[in-house]
Amino acid sequence: MSVLRFVVSVSLLVFLGAPLSGAQEPVKGGTLTMVVQPEPPGLVSAFNSAGPIGVVSTKILEGLITYDYDMNPKPSLAETWKVSPDGKTITFNLRKGVKWHDGKDFTSADVQFSALKVWKELHPRGRSTFAKLTAVETPSPLIAIFKLSEPSPYMMSALSGYEGQILPKHLYDGTDIPQNPYNNKPVGTGPFVFKEWQKGNFILLERNPAYWDKAKPYLDKIVMRIIPDASARAAAFETGEVLLGGFSPVPLNDVKRLEATGKFDLETKGYEYLAPLFLLEFNLKNKYLQDKRVRQAIAHAVNKDLVVKTVWFGFGKPATGPVPSVLTQFYSAAVPQYPFDIKKADQLLDDAGFKRGTDGKRFKLVHDFLPYGSDYQRTAEYLKQALGKVGIDVEIRSQDTAAFLKRVYTDGEFDMTSNFFYALPDPTIGVQRIYWTKNIKKGVPFSNASGYSNPEMDKVIEAAQIEHDRKKRKELIGRLQSIAQEDLPVLDLFEVRFFTLANKKVQDHTNSAEGVYGSFSGVWLKK
């Protein structure tokens, strides 16, 4: 009797449980049409971290490991790995039987070449991420041993198909890598094979029948369309011509209307790897802004909730400091805060000695905003209003991206910017560049433009780079967050929530912190 009941309940569980947990059996076949915007300048991420390249490239080329939502490493081209107790040797056991799309074997020589000749020399962040990497030993075709001069705990977060992409040595060795013709027609190990790129029109990928993960990929083809106009992208979603797009592919004010049709999934997960932050950079050479009280007053004068809710239609989360809350391993909320308080702001500005004039104004600042779309412009307009209320007269100046970058990072001719940074999975990779004295570098985009230099901060930053103990490192990064919030050389406004818009037909498109930078081998289309 009890056995029978057990059997019945188990089969009921199996029967009912399956659809409830959403674990449906994937269906093979079909073409996934997605949008990629803007058009990528090339198709290889190994030495160019531009976003649109990542969306395309990660389907064709792979990294040693991949990650779950909490950035825990999972096997990809490496099946297992071992970090030595001193943190200076990492041994990767590579997957057997993996072939490049042209039929050649994937070996440890490819790993060695990519790490030393590509990432370390050419990747915009690689030079610092892999700074301590001195050699990659290849005792056998399936073993790659990374040798480090100092422990680099953050390196393990930089080995995905986007951040640490493996290139085929036989096609790149001895060539001018950034100008290799294969950058426009990549040959990889990934689930999809590059087929065609008609510039300004589309990129076509086809199923790799010899993919190492035998049952996958499920899709026959992926078409990446280039649709430059945001409203036209929204229309293409509505007609069903486009099924998926990442990085907020439609205007924020169209989202509600599209959601109301019930045809789409709106997914804000899958950007944890990038951890985007919207922030204001202050030029500390400015005679007003060099006073900490002025910067703190600005922090009090800006209503972050309002910015997120009205300007960004809720696609964000007010920031509490330089490390976004999605970086669960490092995030600390116990840092100085500046709640929205106009009186306090007024008080701080009075204390700093910048009294209101007869016209109610204290002083004037010019505000440059990153020209990435109307949302950025509206944020600048809000800031003008908000700071006007505490007597700071703000003049908004607009220019295109190239001019903005040159003004801020080469000429340093700005008072205050609104800008956008990726915090990336590890603060040593993404956050320290804003605060480190050694990163005050003329001409380098997204460096320490405020000119902030604090020996105590530098000490914390440099200690965190080589601290191998997880707990101690977390403490150091907590310290970094406190100092940053106290000094406010930049004001972190909010964590940007990108969204992926997908037709309900598309299944399993977001299942890790990599989101649209994932390989898409497990994506399938409901019939």
Add this chain to the structure above:
Amino acid sequence: MPRLFGYLARRVLQAVPIVLGIAVFNFFLLHLAPGDAADVLAGEAGGASEEYLAQMKAKFGLDQPLYVQLGRYLANVASFDLGFSFRHNMAVTELIAGRLPATLLLMVMAVALAFVVGIVLGVTAARHVRKPIDSIVSIVALLAYATPIFWIGLMMILLFSVNLGWLPSGGMQTIGADLQGAAYVWDIAQHLVLPTLTLALFYLALYTRLMRASMLEVYGQDFVTTARAKGLDERRVAYRHVFRNAVLPMVTMLGLQVGSLLGGSVLVETVFGWPGLGRLAFEAVFQRDHNLLLGILLISSLLVVGVNVLVDLVYAKLDPRIELR
């Protein structure tokens, strides 16, 4: 005939300094914009190391003084080499050639449609001047001319693609369908309808108004009165006498528009995701892809010069009073 060759040879010789001047002017104009291609690439990548930026600038030749860059560029142009687009990692000529078919298809269809329909509407309006039909044509032309082109495009997409589902909302073909022969042509034709209509609507307004004005002007001339006095019927007067004389300004306008064919239409190409040259040039501005932009501008200027010569020849053919000198 020898006279014609002499004329052509002189025009070509005259064109050389013009085109050279345009190239030099463009070069300096583009370099007035702050920032360069390496800055943009590094910005898009979300950062770059100092060493990498320096490497990139050296490779792109951006570390050289401006006069050296200009000298290199002119030397390239003189040998019919438009240079290399570092951003696209492709030769400029290859990039332009890739976009040319789509550009020509859209522009030729749109201008031809606008030219023909514009003539018909303009003639109709002029023949019924100050009657209801004239007012209707004039109002429609004015509306089409005054409405922003991207807005018309988006409304067309909303109506014909989203609501009615008759036509694709953008792109140039069904990708990955591997269509052949007639099916392929039909597929492209379907994608071509909305952008062509949108673009033609704008030009149409121009042609209609010009044709109407031109017809009315000729109607007022003495030889028309003479023709009528001879007892010719209105139809014959309109088509034999007035139309043939009124069409000359239309040829001028057509010449102007053919000259700008290569520029494409940025707005229509953007709204419909049409892979044309206009967008390529527009994006090149923001990407500071100077070689590419200079290449497109140079080819466009060559086309303008060429079409001007052609228009002069057509003039001489259409109106015997005009002589080639």
